[in-house]
Amino acid sequence: MFKKFKIPEATVGRLTSYSRFLKEADEKGISTVSSQQIAKATGVTPAQVRKDLAYFGEFGTRGVGYNPRELYNYIMKILGLDRRWPVIIVGAGRLGAALSMYRGFAERGFDIAGIFDVDPEKIGRKIGDIEIRPVEELAERVKEHSIKLGIVAVPAASAQEVVDIMVDAGIKGIINFAPVNVSVPEGVVLRRVDLASQLEYLTFHLGESR
Amino acid sequence: MFKKFKIPEATVGRLTSYSRFLKEADEKGISTVSSQQIAKATGVTPAQVRKDLAYFGEFGTRGVGYNPRELYNYIMKILGLDRRWPVIIVGAGRLGAALSMYRGFAERGFDIAGIFDVDPEKIGRKIGDIEIRPVEELAERVKEHSIKLGIVAVPAASAQEVVDIMVDAGIKGIINFAPVNVSVPEGVVLRRVDLASQLEYLTFHLGESR
DNA sequence: ACAAATTTGTTAATTTTTTAACAATGTCCC
DNA sequence: GGGACATTGTTAAAAAATTAACAAATTTGT
Incomplete structure (x- = not known):
């Protein structure tokens, strides 16, 4: 292009x-x-x-x-923003829930098109007007709507597993909020956002001026 | 050091x-x-x-x-993490609330030591076991506990105002989640985290392989 | 004890990114 | 219409970051 x-x-x-x-x-x-x-x-x-x-x-x-x-x-x-993009979120914990409701995404053209979790207790509950579905349904939904983007907001221990499921389903770009390094095959774009690390950047620089 | x-x-x-x-x-x-x-x-x-x-x-x-x-x-x-750090959060909307509850901060030594908002409706409500207080009380709390770190999770329009209040109160390191550029004086470390921009990074690269 | 195999710390080379400089182009005002 | 001023696009220079290379130090096996 x-x-x-x-x-x-x-x-x-x-x-x-x-x-x-x-x-x-x-x-x-x-x-x-x-x-x-x-x-x-x-x-x-x-x-x-x-x-x-x-x-x-x-x-x-x-x-x-x-x-x-x-x-x-x-x-x-x-930036590829001359269209709207559906995005799925895996992990309906506090961070996942907050990201699901975050208005800043919609403002830039990103629509939450699915929220998934493994916890049976969470399945069926709603975040905004989107129902949390089991990860087993992820692939179906991704394929059905040609969803290319996903957000990982699960604990570090299950991040790689979730990423694999997403990649298998056809997701091509992933943001990983879990504080762990995960790997993806060629052709899939991965970006890690480590929230605690952002604070650490600050403490590092505060320390410098001691 | x-x-x-x-x-x-x-x-x-x-x-x-x-x-x-x-x-x-x-x-x-x-x-x-x-x-x-x-x-x-x-x-x-x-x-x-x-x-x-x-x-x-x-x-x-x-x-x-x-x-x-x-x-x-x-x-x-x-990294300056041989101690724990108290952190205040300004903005008790969805993102602020989620960040307040995010366990990843505590795991790396960051303790939420105050949540502030301007919305009178929110004042007094609790997030976890922390009560949301009006921004007017921010300076007092920061000084009392020598808090050096703050997180901004307010709308873009009020971000600069909030940052100024924080800086005046003695905050030395700020993470800004509002999608806007704010300025801080010399000696204060600022870091911006733009969540939507992370997704845009993905769409940009998806576009490249078209 | 000594040669072979590891692995660090450090210096040099390479690559990438940022900054500066400036010719080309356009506007404004008299 | 022409000179002074402004601002881009681009090329060159500088700075910064990454990667490679290798001497120094350590362990292991014989």
């Missing part, structure tokens, strides 16, 4: 950031923004903004800047 | 990862592990493991390897 050059991982995160700013700017009725302004608002350098965009094409006008709405649309397309 | 050289940001995250593996190994009664084994378990190269550790000192024995318990203790000390 776009240039096949390797894109720095950080670039993807920054594009998200740019897009949020651009949407705001557009909603305020602003008709042009500069890389300078984007950079200021998102905490990076203007050169970085231009470099990030340059991987994908030319979206601005020299001497002028960028049109917020237009650039927003381009970035959303780059 | 340790060498003052600049440490790659990614190193800190990997140290967390190593430490989890080392704890497991120690609990299994294993007396030595190699950088090779650590690397395998955490998904990096052995050279990376040794390099990461080299920033902080010499922890192994040539020709032998590392003692898991010993290295675990060193890493925990490096």
Whole structure:
């Protein structure tokens, strides 16, 4: 679809950031923004903004800047967000439940299309208006709706097992919230989010200034 | 405390990862592990493991390897986790509530020491056994208990305001879950966790293979 | 005791990412 | 219409991070 050059991982995160700013700017009725302004608002350098965009094409006008709405649309397309995505969540504990209800997902085009758990006690209960179903039904649902994205919010001990089930069912991108390393086959994208590790980053840096 | 050289940001995250593996190994009664084994378990190269550790000192024995318990203790000390840390959470919505109950924090030494919100309706309600208090009481509590860490789980629109309150109260490290860039003064460490952005990373890479 | 086999710590090479510099292009104002 | 100013896209330079290579240290087997 776009240039096949390797894109720095950080670039993807920054594009998200740019897009949020651009949407705001557009909603305020602003008709042009500069890389300078984007950079200021998102905490990076203007050169970085231009470099990030340059991987994908030319979206601005020299001497002028960028049109917020237009650039927003381009970035959303780059990120694959020119459509909505169904997502399943496995693990209906506290974290899974919170993620299921998190409005920020829907705002960016992600719809929770299923919540699964192994605990028989939880099956049948509802989170919002979605019923928790047994993992045995996961594959069926994934195939039926061509679901490609999944979130793992189970204890570390069962994370790999759950990931395997997801991969077998046809899931192609997984976010793992369990604090453990799991492996996936070629062709499946995995991303780990370790919440405690985020706090540890802070304590590490607090320690530095002692 | 340790060498003052600049440490790659990614190193800190990997140290967390190593430490989890080392704890497991120690609990299994294993007396030595190699950088090779650590690397395998955490998904990096052995050279990376040794390099990461080299920033902080010499922890192994040539020709032998590392003692898991010993290295675990060193890493925990490096990360500032040789003590427990009280943490406040601002925002008692779904995400804030889930984070408040998340067991993974306590397991790594973080104790929720206060939950605050602006919504009068929420004040007085309990999450677990902690009562939600108005943000007006935040400063008092932070000072009283010398709390240094805070989590922001409020809507994007109020994130900067909340961060300012926290900083004024004496908070030195902040995790911001609101999908917006906020600024903090010198001396305060800020980390942003954008949950939707994690999913976007996946859709971006799914798109690449189209 | 000594050679072979491991494995660390460290230095050097490579790769990746960020920052800077600047020519090309466009706008604005007189 | 032309000069001053602004801003992009792109190339070059710099900085940062990762990977590779290898000497130093240790263990094992004979």
